[in-house]
Structure formats: C-alpha cells, structure tokens
Amino acid sequence: MKIAFIGLGNMGGGMAANLVKAGHEVNAFDLADEALRSAAEHGCSVFDDAGAACEGVDAVVTMLPNGGIVKSVYQNSVFGHAPAGAILLDCSTIDVATARDVIAAAEAAGYDMVDAPVSGGIAAANGGTLTFMVGGTEKAFERASEVLDPMGKAVIHAGAAGAGQTAKICNNMLLAITMIGTAEAMTMAKKLGLDPQKFYEISSVSSGYNWSLNAYTPLPGVGVQSPADNDYQGGFATALMLKDLRLAMEAADSVNATTVLGSTAAELYEKFAEANGGLDFSAIIKTL
Ligand code: NAD
Numbered sequence: 001m002k003i004a005f006i007g008l009g010n011m012g013g014g015m016a017a018n019l020v021k022a023g024h025e026v027n028a029f030d031l032a033d034e035a036l037r038s039a040a041e042h043g044c045s046v047f048d049d050a051g052a053a054c055e056g057v058d059a060v061v062t063m064l065p066n067g068g069i070v071k072s073v074y075q076n077s078v079f080g081h082a083p084a085g086a087i088l089l090d091c092s093t094i095d096v097a098t099a100r101d102v103i104a105a106a107e108a109a110g111y112d113m114v115d116a117p118v119s120g121g122i123a124a125a126n127g128g129t130l131t132f133m134v135g136g137t138e139k140a141f142e143r144a145s146e147v148l149d150p151m152g153k154a155v156i157h158a159g160a161a162g163a164g165q166t167a168k169i170c171n172n173m174l175l176a177i178t179m180i181g182t183a184e185a186m187t188m189a190k191k192l193g194l195d196p197q198k199f200y201e202i203s204s205v206s207s208g209y210n211w212s213l214n215a216y217t218p219l220p221g222v223g224v225q226s227p228a229d230n231d232y233q234g235g236f237a238t239a240l241m242l243k244d245l246r247l248a249m250e251a252a253d254s255v256n257a258t259t260v261l262g263s264t265a266a267e268l269y270e271k272f273a274e275a276n277g278g279l280d281f282s283a284i285i286k287t288l
Pocket of ligand 1: 006007008009010011012029030031032035050063064065066069073091092093094118119120121122236237240243
C-alpha cells in the first residue's frame with residue numbers, strides 16, 4: 001500500500017519505520033526537519049507539504065499532539081487531497097468529541113475513518129508492539145487493521161467512532177488510580193516496618209495484585225525492573241499521563257460520570273507535573 005504518515009515524532013517515527021519494513025511505501029510529513037531527516041533514513045519519502053503527501057495514497061495515518069491539530073490537519077490537508085476511498089486512521093490521543101467530529105466530517109467527504117489511539121510507549125512504537133484501540137464502523141475497522149497490523153501486537157475493535165479514545169482515557173485513568181494506590185500501599189507498608197519486597201511478594205499474588213504493582217513496581221530495587229530502577233527516567237512521562245487525565249476529566253464532565261478517584265488522581269498529577277513532567281509517572285510515589 002501507499003500510505004501518507006503525518007506526525008513522525010517520538011511515536012510516529014518508529015511506527016512509520018515499521019510500515020516501511022512491512023513493505024509499504026510511506027509518504028512522510030512533519031513540521032520538524034529532524035523528524036523528516038529521520039524518516040528519510042528509515043526509508044520514507046519526505047514531503048514539505050501535508051496535502052502533497054496525501055495525493056494518490058491508499059491510507060493516511062496521523063500521530064499528532066492534540067485534537068485541535070488533528071482537526072486542522074484533516075480539514076486543510078487530508079480531505080480533498082487523499083483520493084476518495086482512502087482509509088484514514090488517527091492514532092493520536094485526543095478528546096472523544098473531536099475524534100467523533102473529524103470522523104463524521106471524513107464520512108461526509110466519502111472516506112472511511114477510524115480513531116485508533118495506542119497503548120504502549122516509544123519502545124513499543126519502535127518495536128511494532130503497540131496495542132491499538134479502534135473506533136469506527138466494522139468496514140472501516142477491517143480496512144484499518146491491514147495498516148495497523150505491522151505496527152502492533154494487538155488491534156482491537158472498541159466500537160463506533162470515538163470508542164478507541166474512550167477506551168484509552170478510561171484505561172489511563174484507571175492506570176493513574178492503581179499507580180497512586182500501589183504507591184500508597186507500598187509506602188504505608190514500609191512505614192509500618194514491613195520490608196517492601198515482602199509486601200510485593202505477598203500482594204502481587206494476593207487480591208492487591210494489579211499492573212502497577214506486578215509489572216511496573218514503583219519502588220527501586222523492589223519487584224520487577226521498571227523506570228524506578230533508572231531514577232524514574234524513560235517509561236511513560238508524567239506530562240503525558242496528565243494530558244490523558246485532563247482528557248478523561250473533560251469526558252467525565254461531558255456525561256456527568258462520577259469519578260471521585262479519577263478526579264483525585266488528576267489533581268495529584270496536576271500538582272506533581274508542575275516540577276516533574278519529564279519523570280516517569282510512577283515517580284509520584286516520591287510525594288508520599
Ligand atoms: P511528539 O511531540 O514527539 O510528536 C508529534 C509530532 O507531530 C512532532 O514531530 C511534531 O513536529 C508533529 N506535528 C505537530 N503539529 C503538526 C502539524 N500540524 N503537521 C505535521 N506534523 C505536526 O509526540 P509523541 O510522543 O510522538 O505523541 C504523539 C501522540 O501519541 C500524542 O497524541 C500522544 O498523546 C500519543 N501517545 C504518546 C505516547 C508516548 O509514550 N510518547 C504513548 C501513547 C500515546
């Protein structure tokens with residue numbers, strides 16, 4: 001397939017490289033010269049205009065910072081430039097309402113489109129092991145899967161347009177809550193004189209087991225290897241967790257959902273991110 005890829009930053013760069021590796025022809029566009037240089041090194045054809053990159057393609061993939069940018073890129077550079085019948089995939093994490101609006105506009109313009117945000121960070125993007133949560137019609141999902149397969153280990157149809165973004169922000173809200181809960185329990189156990197490693201050994205096979213404890217233990221030297229063992233460098237940046245929590249809070253408000261723990265987690269990450277946005281999100285344990 002011939003695929004336009006717009007937004008080749010930390011995540012998009014590796015994703016586009018995996019499409020090339022799978023034998024696709026990739027037209028790359030990004031505002032940053034550095035991103036384009038790297039894309040060329042990975043075998044992409046580089047364009048200095050997003051609209052031109054979309055001419056004659058079978059599919060368009062976007063991996064961009066936020067909903068405002070996604071909306072303007074589709075309106076100004078994808079619709080009318082990509083051939084009618086091309087499949088469009090937005091893999092960015094954006095708000096549910098914008099995702100639905102852009103997909104409705106795409107359908108009105110004659111395109112199949114999905115929202116397909118990802119779980120997994122830069123390493124998973126580079127390694128082709130992302131999980132894609134896809135929103136859109138059955139037909140759009142089937143067409144999108146062909147494009148997504150080489151970039152991921154799992155491609156899951158979440159439901160109608162916007163369902164991918166819904167799954168993503170609900171998942172990450174839950175992750176923030178379990179991380180803070182795990183951090184609280186480990187710190188309290190330690191303060192009560194229990195060896196944190198013993199707490200890990202017990203709780204990780206008891207009813208307290210959860211991903212933050214079992215697969216991402218937030219204390220250095222305890223449990224599994226995680227960013228905590230690397231001074232909280234790498235991993236999933238606090239600033240990105242905060243972005244997802246803000247989207248989750250906006251979505252919760254829009255449907256009057258009760259999110260007592262989600263709101264508390266969002267407040268704690270707002271505060272922590274002020275000085276620690278670059279640290280892995282598990283570093284929030286340091287505030288306890
Ligand atoms: P990034 O900032 O590294 O990359 C975004 C890229 O988009 C940049 O290269 C930027 O130059 C480009 N860009 C911005 N505006 C543009 C425009 N108008 N036209 C073309 N290019 C434009 O961000 P990232 O970490 O790659 O994240 C991308 C998306 O993936 C975000 O929505 C983020 O929330 C989501 N995400 C990131 C991670 C992660 O670990 N980094 C994990 C899951 C999801």
